[in-house]
Structure formats: C-alpha cells, structure tokens
Amino acid sequence: MxxxxxxxxxxxxxxxxxxxxxxxxxxxxxxxxxxxxxxxxxxxxxxxxxxxxxxxxxxxxxxxxxxxxxxxxxxxxxxxxxxxxxxxxxxxxxxxxxxxxxxxxxxxxxxxxxxxxxxxxxxxxxxxxxxxxxxxxxxxxxxxxxxxxxxxxxxxxxxxxxxxxxxxxxxxxxxxxxxxxxxxxxxxxxxxxxxxxxxxxxxxxxxxxxxxxxxxxxxxxFMTDAVDGWVMATTSVRDLMADPSVAPEELGGDFAGEASRLGAAVADVHADLRTALGTEDADADELERTVQVMLDRLDRVAADVPELAPHVPGLRDAFDAMRHHPVPVEMQYVHGDLHLGQVLRTLGGWLILDFEGEPAASVAERSRLRSALRDVAGMLRSFDYAAQQLLVGRPDDPILTDVAMSWAHRNREAFCDGYAEVAGSDPRDAAVLLRALELDKAVYEVSYEHANRPDWLSVPLASIERIMTEGSS
Ligand SMILES: Nc1ncnc2c1ncn2[C@@H]1O[C@H](COP(=O)(O)OP(=O)(O)O)[C@@H](O)[C@H]1O
Ligand SMILES: [Mg+2]
Incomplete structure (x- = not known):
C-alpha cells in the first residue's frame, strides 16, 4: 500500500x-x-x-x-x-x-x-x-x-x-x-x-x-420520484407554444403554481441558512465594491461584444443606482448558482440541489456571504431562458415571441409571490438591487453566449432590453 x-x-x-x-x-x-x-x-x-x-x-x-x-x-x-x-x-x-x-x-x-x-x-x-x-x-x-x-x-x-x-x-x-x-x-x-x-x-x-x-x-x-425543474418548465413553454391561442392559466401544463411553490421553497431555504449560519451587514463600502465589480464586468464584456453597445449607458445607470440603496444590506449564505436545472420536483415538494456556487467564481468568492436576492435574480433569469430557448435559431415569429414573454412574466411573478409569502418581504420591493443583480447576471450571460453559443446571444440581449424598458421585472 x-x-x-x-x-x-x-x-x-x-x-x-x-x-x-x-x-x-x-x-x-x-x-x-x-x-x-x-x-x-x-x-x-x-x-x-x-x-x-x-x-x-x-x-x-x-x-x-x-x-x-x-x-x-x-x-x-x-x-x-x-x-x-x-x-x-x-x-x-x-x-x-x-x-x-x-x-x-x-x-x-x-x-x-x-x-x-x-x-x-x-x-x-x-x-x-x-x-x-x-x-x-x-x-x-x-x-x-x-x-x-x-x-x-x-x-x-x-x-x-x-x-x-x-x-x-x-x-x-x-x-x-x-x-x-x-x-x-x-x-x-x-x-x-x-x-x-x-x-x-x-x-x-x-x-x-x-x-x-x-x-x-x-x-x-437519491430521489426516484424527482423531475428536473428545467424539464418541467420547458415542457410547459412547449405546450403553450404548440397552441398559442390557449391562455396559459387554462393550459394543463401551466407552471405558475409550481413557480410559486418553488419561490416558497427558496425562501424557506434562505431562512434556514440564516438560522443555521447567521447573517452579516454589508455597509456602504461593500456595496460600492459590488457596484464596481459590476461596472468592471460591463466594461470588459462591452469591449468584446459589440451587440451590447446600445445598452451600455442604461446598464451603467442601473448599476450606479445601487449606490442609493439604503445600507446596511443583509448578507447571508446563499445558493450562489440557482437556476431551474438545480431544483427537483418530488412528490413531497421542491428540493434545491448543488450548493457549490458559481463554477467560474473563486472559492473565496463562492464562500462569501451574499444577498439572498442573488438567488432570486438567478431564478428570474432562468425563467427567461426557459421561455426563450425554443426561439433560438428560429426565424422571428411575433406570436411565439409574445407567448414566451408572457410565460416568463407570469412565472417570474408567481415565483416572487411564493417567495414573498414565506419570506414576509417581497423581493420586488428591493427593485433597484434586484434589477441590478438581474442585469449583472445577464451581462455575464452575454459574455458566456458570445464565447460558447453565439446563437443564444439573443436570449440575454432580449432580457436586457426588456428589463430596461420595464424599469424592473
Ligand atoms: N438527490 C438526488 N435525487 C435525484 N436526482 C439527483 C439528486 N441529486 C442530483 N440529481 C440529478 O443529478 C444532476 C446533477 O446534480 P448536481 O448536484 O447539480 O451536480 P453538478 O454539480 O454536477 O451540477 C441534477 O440535475 C439531477 O438531475
Ligand atoms: Mg448542478
């Protein structure tokens, strides 16, 4: 030996x-x-x-x-x-x-x-x-x-x-x-x-x-009765696209009830992480560092991806606006890489998997306490991806685009409703912070898709455009 x-x-x-x-x-x-x-x-x-x-x-x-x-x-x-x-x-x-x-x-x-x-x-x-x-x-x-x-x-x-x-x-x-x-x-x-x-x-x-x-x-x-969240969500979008004349709430495969229960589960997990491991307050300096990281990333990605150029001034404003968020901001252990592919629906309810954090981040970065809103933003981005993935590589179809947008909207709202009910506070109330976190994630996706799947670049770009015009999700 x-x-x-x-x-x-x-x-x-x-x-x-x-x-x-x-x-x-x-x-x-x-x-x-x-x-x-x-x-x-x-x-x-x-x-x-x-x-x-x-x-x-x-x-x-x-x-x-x-x-x-x-x-x-x-x-x-x-x-x-x-x-x-x-x-x-x-x-x-x-x-x-x-x-x-x-x-x-x-x-x-x-x-x-x-x-x-x-x-x-x-x-x-x-x-x-x-x-x-x-x-x-x-x-x-x-x-x-x-x-x-x-x-x-x-x-x-x-x-x-x-x-x-x-x-x-x-x-x-x-x-x-x-x-x-x-x-x-x-x-x-x-x-x-x-x-x-x-x-x-x-x-x-x-x-x-x-x-x-x-x-x-x-x-x-091992959960034998588990279905992957991404599979469930994209099946629901496909059903809706197959017959765009049916309203989503009348469709058998409507996902909004699940999205709401998923929001509640994520809020539960956040509360459990606070109970188990505590919280810390981030002061104005830490908030400033976060803004700086987002602005730096934006500069780097914009230098590589010309398609991002028209959005740069608006993105800059969105990140700058975080400086006016009241401090302290509560920080806690979070999932760090939350999306529909990291959750399983079992007979007993939603399970969250894979708490390792963002694969690209350093260990120190992954282990840091972070705002729970990061996970909320991650899941909101995932609803956009689930909705738009079927549009990738197809010629423009205004009806299907509309279906995708309304599916995503309906499920993002349902997720936040479920989260708010359990958390006692609505993530949408922290609109400036949530919006910046979503946009930062979308900027990261722009660089990822640019490097790996150019066909998919339209997905984060469409989201950035939507978030900018809506004001907030
Ligand atoms: N406890 C479990 N029961 C059933 N399936 C699971 C379980 N844990 C993981 N899986 C399946 O394995 C996949 C990968 O698991 P995950 O922990 O996310 O690994 P990775 O770090 O490689 O992403 C999940 O998406 C899910 O489909
Ligand atoms: Mg995983």
Whole structure:
C-alpha cells in the first residue's frame, strides 16, 4: 500500500507502490482530459499534468486507484480527481470508451462506469473506513446499505455522480479546492435545522489537499420520484407554444403554481441558512465594491461584444443606482448558482440541489456571504431562458415571441409571490438591487453566449432590453 495523501514531491522515488503507473497515467492525461465532459479547462491547451496525491482503493487485479492531479494550463494550475481502474483480464465494455493508457499489458481507464469497482466506495462509507489516506464516512445517524451497484448519471454536469441502486447518489467533485466543499457544508447546516427542501446528506469521502482535509465526494439520498425543474418548465413553454391561442392559466401544463411553490421553497431555504449560519451587514463600502465589480464586468464584456453597445449607458445607470440603496444590506449564505436545472420536483415538494456556487467564481468568492436576492435574480433569469430557448435559431415569429414573454412574466411573478409569502418581504420591493443583480447576471450571460453559443446571444440581449424598458421585472 502507498502512504497517506502527500505531495509526491516530498516522497523518495520507489517509496510508493504504483508510482510508475501513476506517472504513466499522468503523462497520458493532457491528451485525454479535454475529451471529458466535466473537464472545465477546454478553452485552452493542457500544458502539463502532475500527480499530486494518490491512493490505492483496491489493490491487485482489478486495481482501483484514486488520483489527484494538478492540471497546468498557461497561467493556471488546478487540481482534479480521477478514479482509475485496471484489469488484466475481462476488461469491461465500459473501459474501451474511457481508456486512458495501456501500461505493461494492462488497460487503465476512468472507472466511474465500472460498477464492480465503484461499489467499494459505498461499502467503505458504510463501514466508515480509512483507505490509504482517504476517509470514508457516513453522516451521523445514517445507516448505509452495502453491496449496491452504481451507474453514472448521464445528465449534463460539471461533476460526476453515481447512483447506487435506487437509494443513493454520490457526487464526485471533479475540480477540487482545499477544505470542506461548500455543497457538503451547506447541506449539513440545512439538515441540522431540519430543512425540508434538500436531499439528505448521508456520507462523504475526503482526502488531503495542500495539507487540508478536503471533500472529494458527497453521498445523498437519491430521489426516484424527482423531475428536473428545467424539464418541467420547458415542457410547459412547449405546450403553450404548440397552441398559442390557449391562455396559459387554462393550459394543463401551466407552471405558475409550481413557480410559486418553488419561490416558497427558496425562501424557506434562505431562512434556514440564516438560522443555521447567521447573517452579516454589508455597509456602504461593500456595496460600492459590488457596484464596481459590476461596472468592471460591463466594461470588459462591452469591449468584446459589440451587440451590447446600445445598452451600455442604461446598464451603467442601473448599476450606479445601487449606490442609493439604503445600507446596511443583509448578507447571508446563499445558493450562489440557482437556476431551474438545480431544483427537483418530488412528490413531497421542491428540493434545491448543488450548493457549490458559481463554477467560474473563486472559492473565496463562492464562500462569501451574499444577498439572498442573488438567488432570486438567478431564478428570474432562468425563467427567461426557459421561455426563450425554443426561439433560438428560429426565424422571428411575433406570436411565439409574445407567448414566451408572457410565460416568463407570469412565472417570474408567481415565483416572487411564493417567495414573498414565506419570506414576509417581497423581493420586488428591493427593485433597484434586484434589477441590478438581474442585469449583472445577464451581462455575464452575454459574455458566456458570445464565447460558447453565439446563437443564444439573443436570449440575454432580449432580457436586457426588456428589463430596461420595464424599469424592473
Ligand atoms: N438527490 C438526488 N435525487 C435525484 N436526482 C439527483 C439528486 N441529486 C442530483 N440529481 C440529478 O443529478 C444532476 C446533477 O446534480 P448536481 O448536484 O447539480 O451536480 P453538478 O454539480 O454536477 O451540477 C441534477 O440535475 C439531477 O438531475
Ligand atoms: Mg448542478
């Protein structure tokens, strides 16, 4: 067995088993990583991959290694985790599509799809074992079943999640940062105050990164009765577009009732986060810094995207106006990346998932206390996206555009109504702040779509135009 998780640099060559194998795998990764969906660095070349730490979860044949590598791309170097399997005989089908490298007659492959190997992860959490520097734990009070087989979920995501039987889902965080992951931290805090709107956290896996205990995986209850919020919302829009003559409130698939319940659930979660983790006041200086961040972003994006130019003066005014918002502004832990793809409708109500925060933001930024209105703004933007996504790439159709606009309006209002009812204060009353947050998000979307999906640029641009003309949403 090799030693606990420590930087490879500090170890003598030959001191650890599988070292040569790990080196060979790392050498193959610059080629292999960019083809992986979860790899966040596809925008630039991988200039080097260095093993930071590794552990042997299963030794012999088959072999299961856990690997943390540092991926270098010009000016940045980020740690990613991999599960690597190998077998000398009977290589499973799944291995061929995810082969990383062949070493001495053995095929090494990304092992998340190999159910014979991944069952060891759940069993180790059930047993609460320390395996070669990795801590497998169940959460207090959780009795985990052993021996379940897992399959990776196929929905688009930035991490890799394995579903065990129909009971558990294990998320392996791909890009790591030292410390307890914010997703786990907030799930634990919310469970402690009895939140009804989360999938219960049941276990975790952690290693060591930069000398700090670091979360690499989180196990939660898997909801078999769950429907994705984005799927529900876009189905409702599609139904309406299929027959634009029907009023939305008369349509079977009207979403407004759900939007309102979702608003109530988000308000509940915000209140629970305040109870569990407290609040802080942001003063005028902090407000000023926020305004400055928004203005800077606007300048950067406007320099890249000419289509934004006509809106720049209005956007500037909207951000400047935040300076007149009364201080202090209450800050708290928030979700940080809330949209319809992060919520699940179950028979028991809405659940909120994935509290890790904005993937592009720094860890410090993600962990900061923020106004709850950020999440409200995120969800309001998501309603616009759900409504307009069917218009992308189609010739202009005033009737369908009208349908999309009124669906979005109806559901944004319903969401705010539901939120206000539970929160006791209406997010629309903080109109200047909410408007600025929505517009800031839309400016970010403009830069994202410009870089990744030029066809979609019309979605945030149309929203900016709407918000500007309406005054507020
Ligand atoms: N507890 C759960 N029950 C059922 N499905 C889930 C659960 N947790 C996550 N999912 C599904 O997995 C997807 C990705 O989960 P998420 O936590 O958002 O991961 P990521 O960080 O990769 O975005 C969700 O959109 C949802 O479809
Ligand atoms: Mg997610």
């Amino acid at each position: 090799s030693g606990p998780l420590e930087p490879v640099d500090s170890l003598e060559p030959g001191e650890r088993s599988h070292e040569a194998t790990v080196e060979a795998i790392a050498a193959a990764l610059p080629q292999w990583l960019p083809s992986q969906r979860w790899f966040a660095g596809k925008d630039r070349e991988v200039t080097g991959v260095r093993p930071l730490t590794w552990s042997t979860i299963l030794d012999g044949d088959p072999l299961l290694l856990h690997l943390v590598v540092e991926v270098e791309q010009d000016d940045r170097a980020e740690p990613y985790q991999l599960l690597v399997g190998s077998r000398r005989s009977e290589v499973p089908d799944v291995a061929s599509s995810v082969t990383i490298v062949d070493v001495d007659g053995a095929t090494f492959y990304e092992a998340c799809g190999d159910a014979d190997l991944t069952s060891a992860l759940l069993d180790s959490m059930a047993d609460g074992t320390l395996v070669d520097g990795l801590h497998f734990e169940s959460e207090p009070g959780a009795e985990l079943a052993r021996g379940l087989r897992a399959h990776p979920i196929t929905t688009e995501q930035s991490n890799t999640s394995l579903v065990y039987g129909s009971q558990y889902i294990l998320k392996l965080f791909r890009k790591l940062s030292p410390g307890v992951n914010k997703d786990l931290l907030l799930h634990r805090a919310l469970r402690e105050v009895g939140s009804q709107h989360i999938a219960e956290p049941l276990g975790s896996i952690s290693g060591t990164l930069a000398g700090e205990p670091t979360t690499i995986g989180m196990l939660q209850r």
